Amino acid sequence: MTKFKGNKLFALLLAVSSVVIIAGIILYAVLGFNTANDKFNGYRVDVNYNVLIDLNKQEEDLGKVCEDAFAQNGLHFTEKQVLNSVDSSSMNETVDKLITYTFGAGTSEEALGKAVAAINAAVGSGTEYADAEVFARWHGLEGERFYDPAWRGAIAIAVAVLVALGYITARYGVSLGVAGLACCAHDALFTVALLAIVRFPVYTFTPVLYASVAAFMSVVLWLILASKCKEGFKAGEKKGEEIVRSAVKECRKSVLFTALAFGAGILVVGAIAAGGTALAVLPAILAVAVPIYSTLFLGPEVAIAIRTAIEKRREQKKGGYTGKKKAENQAE
Numbered sequence: 001m002t003k004f005k006g007n008k009l010f011a012l013l014l015a016v017s018s019v020v021i022i023a024g025i026i027l028y029a030v031l032g033f034n035t036a037n038d039k040f041n042g043y044r045v046d047v048n049y050n051v052l053i054d055l056n057k058q059e060e061d062l063g064k065v066c067e068d069a070f071a072q073n074g075l076h077f078t079e080k081q082v083l084n085s086v087d088s089s090s091m092n093e094t095v096d097k098l099i100t101y102t103f104g105a106g107t108s109e110e111a112l113g114k115a116v117a118a119i120n121a122a123v124g125s126g127t128e129y130a131d132a133e134v135f136a137r138w139h140g141l142e143g144e145r146f147y148d149p150a151w152r153g154a155i156a157i158a159v160a161v162l163v164a165l166g167y168i169t170a171r172y173g174v175s176l177g178v179a180g181l182a183c184c185a186h187d188a189l190f191t192v193a194l195l196a197i198v199r200f201p202v203y204t205f206t207p208v209l210y211a212s213v214a215a216f217m218s219v220v221l222w223l224i225l226a227s228k229c230k231e232g233f234k235a236g237e238k239k240g241e242e243i244v245r246s247a248v249k250e251c252r253k254s255v256l257f258t259a260l261a262f263g264a265g266i267l268v269v270g271a272i273a274a275g276g277t278a279l280a281v282l283p284a285i286l287a288v289a290v291p292i293y294s295t296l297f298l299g300p301e302v303a304i305a306i307r308t309a310i311e312k313r314r315e316q317k318k319g320g321y322t323g324k325k326k327a328e329n330q331a332e
Contacts, residue, residue, distance in 0.1 A: 010301040017190060017298065024193020033207055034199040042140070043107050045070075045077075045116060047099040049123075049134040062123070062134065063099060069118040070101070073111040077101040112138045154205075157212035164219040172226040173233065175240070175310060179303035180222040183294040187214040190294075191287050206280055214287035221258060221295040225251050229303070240307030244300050255295055263288045 047066055063080075070077060079102040103112070116136045123134035161184055169177025188211035195207055202210075228251050232243030263285050270282040 007301075010298070013293075013297050017186060020197065021186075021189045021193045024189075024196040028192075028196040031196070031199075033196055033204075034201050035204050042078075042105050043103040043109075043112055043138055045101040045103070045112065045119075045136060045138045047101075047119065047134065047136045049097055065122050066099065066101065066119050066136070069115040069122070072118070073115040075103060075107060075111055075115055077103050154208045154212040157209075157216045161212070161215045161219050164223070168219070168223065168226055172230045173307075175303045175306035176222075176226040176229060178306055179299045180219060180226065182302045183218045183222055183291065183299040184215040186294050186298060187218040187287075187291045188212070190214070191290050194286060194290070195283065200283055200286075202283060203280055206283070210284055210287045213284050214290050217259070217262060217288050218291040218294060220262075221255050221291050222299060224254050224258065225295055225299070240311055241304045244304050244307065248296060248300050252296060255292060259288055259292050 045066070047062070049062065067077075079100075081100045083098045083100065116138050119136040120134075123136075165177060165181050165184065168180045191214040192207045192211050195202060195210065225247055228247035229244055232238060232247060233240070238246075266281060266284050266288065
């Protein structure tokens, strides 16, 4: 009866996962992801200047000119950066500098235009900044700064996941390696499917990153369970099904604690990060939660099925061939 209930539960969970993944694929094909974060989410004023001498004092004064223009137009920036780049292509080494001021999404475009015009007027021809070729402009911000890091991060995590799966297969056996691969694939698809279904706002390429994070987390949690199963397999005193189910019971707290630790880390990063970064980080909590489901419920059933098949094959080899010809010889 216990085995029947276990199989029935597995079939139910597998059906739920299949429905979610298929629904997610359909919604993605029809609507795509909710890339609301790619839309306008702030403004930035760039103040470029090119000088042949060290302008530490003038640079400080230039910043004051900009900030006074913002204050006079009722603007409040959230971030200021001074960026440097050296160009030695000419005979005289020049230093190109860029001061950036970031403003929130609710900033008035009219006020920005007036402030930038005031800055350009204050540093134009006939002023002490004329030789510095100062020019200010403003533009809207989108989520572009997350695209390349998201892609690179996803690729790096995917490579690490493949290496880890190879390690699990070599060290803990085919049954646990294949089950781990099934968990990774399930968690990656399930995570992006949920993003498509619940319409959580994401940046264009971050679903790929979230899928990779889910696969990575799946490997981390599966390693906890696999190491415990390996101990039982070595002892060889019980059947594979009993060993796996016992390991699930013993590792449940460790799996939950590890996932909670990763989730807490993500919450901390999201809480202290800038607004745009927080929006990119916080959905990763979903990618941490999904692998708990696969590690404790789906993966073990896959491992049990494969391990049981392997054990039956071993028993048949030990017992020798009992086919038609041998049966006829025994009858004679």
